[in-house]
Amino acid sequence: MIDETVLLESRTLRTSVLERTHVLDKVKTLSLLPDGLHVTTAMVAAYYEVGIKAIRSLVLDHREELETSGYRVLTGTELSSFKELSYIQSQAPSLAVFPRRAILNVGMLLRDSEVARQVRTYLLDAEYEVRTRPVDNLVHRAGWDELDERVDGRITDVLGKTVVPMLNALIETSGEQSRELLSLREDVQQIQIKLIEHDIQLSRLQRGQDVKALTGVIGTIDAMNWREFEEHVAQLLRRDGCTNVELHGGHGGDRGVDISARTADGRTVAVQCKNFAPFRHVLSGEMQKFLGASKVIHEADVALYVATCAFTRESLALAAQGGVTAVHRGLLEAWSAGVKLQVLRSS
Known part of the structure; x- marks a missing residue:
């Protein structure tokens, strides 16, 4: 050491x-x-x-x-x-x-x-x-990743849909051999788990999600400063049919709202943007402030709290009670990748 x-x-x-x-x-x-x-x-x-x-x-x-x-x-x-x-x-x-x-x-x-x-x-x-740490040669073997993934998928499918059900049926009808069959089923299930883990590793490698560098949609978002992040959210609103999209210049913006807009069917939208570190959480106090700003001051029909992190249980409860859509890290990634937020769809 x-x-x-x-x-x-x-x-x-x-x-x-x-x-x-x-x-x-x-x-x-x-x-x-x-x-x-x-x-x-x-x-x-x-x-x-x-x-x-x-x-x-x-x-x-x-x-x-x-x-x-x-x-x-x-x-x-x-x-x-x-x-x-x-x-x-x-x-x-x-x-x-x-x-x-x-x-x-x-x-x-x-x-x-x-x-x-x-x-x-x-x-x-x-x-x-x-x-x-030992290197998994199957994962890093150049030129074989795609073949390995196809083989893994087919083997996993066969094990799950054919081999395990067959072993279950044999176990139910067997007598003396039940212990050996139970052990065999356990071995097969362990192989399934290993194959699934291998498939996940291959998927991560293909998407470039290496621990040494952030890439992809959420990695791009994490690299943004707060101004870039607000502009990114504004572009998503425009992409999904919103009009009159206006940035209010800075955290807190126009009396607690960073972006205002109108949906395609005319509803008013108020947005709070927080590009917090991924390990942070939006707290209940922060949600309470936005709830007051969006619903009381601005009387918005649609309120979006968009964050690059998760929300605490208390803040999610406040959002649900007050009619705020909490766009957490995972939902933000999906939205950025092309999925339209349900609340923005025309009613």
């Missing part, structure tokens, strides 16, 4: 594991700003249980590397927009923010922190597991 201190010395190694930000949550709870994506310098210091000066000194020594990981200093209009989004009251002319990758990068550079040491240990444990 590699000693965790090597991360302190090797930028190449640090870069190779930057995507494993889930390690942060394994060590201790990481509190994020309300945008669900960033933390301040003080929050980084609190996470690693060191002084703010230690983080500022580290940034001074490794600024270029940390900027590559997403560290930024906000000023001007960008800072104003960010303050509005994150409910920050500071009057300072600039604000340093760290996304999860940069927070992890800090942990790989910070020497005098027990939390950082634990982060490095977890990272190298995960790296060791990946490097020593």
